[in-house]
Amino acid sequence: MPTAPRLRTTLGALAACAALAACRPSAGEMRASYVEQAVKLAPEIERATGLRFTTPPRVEVRTAEQVRAFLEREIDEPRARAELQGQAAAYRRLGMMPDTIDLRALLVRVLEEQVVGYYDPRSKTLYVVEGADSAAAAVTLRHELVHALQDQHRNLDSLLRLHGQADRASAAHAALEGQATWVQLSTGGDTSSRSAAGWERTREAIRANMNRTPVLAAAPLIVRETLLFPYLSGAELVRRVAGAGHPDSVLLRLPTSTEQVLHADRYAPGRADDAPLAVRLPAPTVGTLTAENTLGEFETRLVLFEHLQDLELAARASGGWGGDRWAIVRTPAGDAFVWLTAWDGGVDAAEFYDALAQVVPHLHPSARAETTKLPTARAYVTTDASRERRALLVRAAEVQGRPVVLYVDAPAAAGTDLLDLARVTLQP
Secondary structure, eight states: OOOSTTOOSSEEEEHHHHTTOOOOOOTTOOHHHHHHHHHHHHHHHHHHHTOOOSSOOEEEEEOHHHHHHHHHHHHHSHHHHHHHHHHHHHHHHTTSSOTTOOHHHHHHHHHHHHEEEEEETTTTEEEEETTOOHHHHHHHHHHHHHHHHHHHHSOHHHHHOOTTOHHHHHHHHHHHHHHHHHHHHHOTTOOGGGSHHHHHHHHHHHHHHHHTSHHHHHSOHHHHHHHHHHHHHHHHHHHHHHHTTOTTHHHHSOOSSHHHHHOGGGSOTTSOOOOOOEEEOOOOSSSEEEEEEOOHHHHHHHHHHHHHOOHHHHHHHHTTEEEEEEEEEEETTEEEEEEEEEESSHHHHHHHHHHHHHHHHHHOTTEEEEOOSSTTEEEEEEOOTTSOOEEEEEEEEEETTEEEEEEEEEETTTOSOOOOGGGOEEEO
């Protein structure tokens, strides 16, 4: 199933990708035909991945109503629902979506629009949506057969249910969807995507197709880009690895961060990983922690781009990411947002510090600079009388000798002294 923030328990083909289909079986083929096609396609999928099926995959057809019910069950699973609510709160505090958007309802609509098929690792079944265009259904079979094969060699359900580790889950999801997307695009007689120019055209076509799907096209940037990331950036990762003669290595050694997916020099067969730091936040000095998770390099880049509209700056300022953790803190005055990022070096931290300080006036146009006794810090308070007064802090510091940047957005009555940096821990 295609997944936006953070529904990752199943895997599937996007309508935007399936619309590129070149093979067109006759219309009206349903389950029996899909089973036959799956049997015929299996050897080609095995050759492309370097893996072998241990058992024939199960194939079923689902109506649109059944797909919607399935999506709602997945989203409403208690831990997934709680995580989604926390992420929605974090995204709102970062200005990534307005308060008026119901993220759960939006995800259901987006996925309903996009799903043409999916693989469910719990039922070990590949599903094609009834009424799907015949070309899209054919491409979906290729895509979902890869997921069925992956599941026979790795436990996909456990790989994707990484609660509280959103960035690691995004990286794993990118490897899995990337492999399925790359095999989908590079087999079946169409080799155009294998060249650099052909791959770039394919990427552009997928984005163009996305813009033709009204619900996804109108969704906030964070939803659009996190939905596409596993397919486009994941396929780019697999393309690089497959070109080096290691078609199965992404599955056997999954990336552990979106940083590794984005940068060719930080994930490669035979090289040591540039593993992210695990940032552990202590209990807040005021209030209680109600949600916490990670953004990772990719979503950090999106935060900067959302407000500054400068892709080069956003990529550069997030490029030295080494780990992060955010938290929603419930104080007597209301909810606060705390975000600590760790960086590879002092220059990386300084670039992000400067970029994040530029974000503040875009995020809070009424913010006024305040004096602060903290070294290397910028403090602000909002002055819009029609809104809740907020206190903001952007601070550069060190934790365990590692440069970090702290961002706090809290009710003015609560203040920004919510996190004791001396009690933060960074673990390799």
